[in-house]
Amino acid sequence: MDWWFRVSIDEPLSPLPIELSSFDAKVIKNGSAVELNFETASEIGASHFEIENSFDGKSFQTIGTIEASGSINKGESYIFVHQKPHTNNNYYRLKQIDEDEKFEYSKIVHVYIKLHDLSHRVSPNPTQGNIEVFFDLNIDKELNLHLFNLNGELLSSQQLVHKASKISFDGNDYSPGIYLLQAVQNGQLLWVDKVIKQ
Numbered sequence: 001m002d003w004w005f006r007v008s009i010d011e012p013l014s015p016l017p018i019e020l021s022s023f024d025a026k027v028i029k030n031g032s033a034v035e036l037n038f039e040t041a042s043e044i045g046a047s048h049f050e051i052e053n054s055f056d057g058k059s060f061q062t063i064g065t066i067e068a069s070g071s072i073n074k075g076e077s078y079i080f081v082h083q084k085p086h087t088n089n090n091y092y093r094l095k096q097i098d099e100d101e102k103f104e105y106s107k108i109v110h111v112y113i114k115l116h117d118l119s120h121r122v123s124p125n126p127t128q129g130n131i132e133v134f135f136d137l138n139i140d141k142e143l144n145l146h147l148f149n150l151n152g153e154l155l156s157s158q159q160l161v162h163k164a165s166k167i168s169f170d171g172n173d174y175s176p177g178i179y180l181l182q183a184v185q186n187g188q189l190l191w192v193d194k195v196i197k198q
Contacts (some may be wrong), residue, residue: 018096034082040075050095057091126196131169
């Protein structure tokens with residue numbers, strides 16, 4: 001679930017309904033979330049903010065709403081966390097909406113989530129049967145997983161389809177030992193995990 005909170009900061013009075021003094025984004029939780037921070041200098045007549053996200057910087061979708069404080073002589077500091085953003089590019093903007101329903105967009109901020117740092121886990125490991133790989137993000141592009149033995153023989157391949165977050169291998173017929181699980185995307189090796197079959 002996405003979450004947010006705000007703290008008050010002292011700023012001089014501004015004649016504009018909503019005046020942003022800062023807006024930025026950063027990747028957190030090993031690439032599984034993005035934290036947005038923005039501050040206002042004044043919120044006279046302000047109603048709320050809509051947080052919008054895009055993977056291409058053109059088509060935006062609303063991912064959350066924050067009520068404005070409506071402060072007259074001070075600004076506010078807001079934090080919004082976007083859980084499970086897109087892999088690769090993420091663009092964000094704020095839609096600032098006044099009480100009279102007039103609105104204005106903020107500048108666009110951008111973060112890039114590297115697939116090399118994609119947070120995942122293999123479970124159970126060690127295993128006595130099936131091997132499952134869980135991802136903290138919904139993968140936006142196809143990802144190929146290959147299971148090898150220590151002799152370099154390819155035993156099984158699976159493709160993680162668009163927007164999936166889990167993939168499974170049937171390891172019941174494999175002999176006890178050590179196996180290597182590779183993640184490949186666009187011909188590029190992202191990571192290799194050791195899997196132990198008991």
